[in-house]
Amino acid sequence: MPKQAHYDLRFGSRVKLKNNYIFISAPKEISNNISSGSLYIYQKTPGYYQRVKTLVPDGAEEGDYWATNIAFDGDTFLFTSYFALRNAGQGSERGVAYFSSVE
Secondary structure: OOOOOOHHHOOOOOEEEEOOEEEEEEOOOEEOOEEOOEEEEEEEEOOEEEEEEEEOOOOOOOOOOEEEEEEEEOOEEEEEEOOOOOOOOOOOOOOEEEEEEOO
C-alpha cells in the first residue's frame, strides 16, 4: 500500500495479474510532492505477495495520471500516462506509453 493511502490516490484503479506478479496502479499518488501517480508490483511468495518494485515518474507533473492502463506482451509490460505531455508545447493533452520488465 502507498504510504499515504486514501481514496483520492486511486490505489487499485487498475489491477492486473501476470504469472506470479500483481500490478497495481495508483494514478494520483503523490510522488516528489506532486500528484502524478505510481505503479506497484508485487511478487507471490509462500503465503503472501511481497512488493518488489514501485515505479514513479521521473520529471512528472501534477495530474499526469501515471499507470492508468497496464498491458502485457510476454515478459514485457506496458503502462500509460494519460496526460504526461500536456505541457510540452504541443497545444493539446497527450499521453505516453512506457515499456518495462519486472526483472
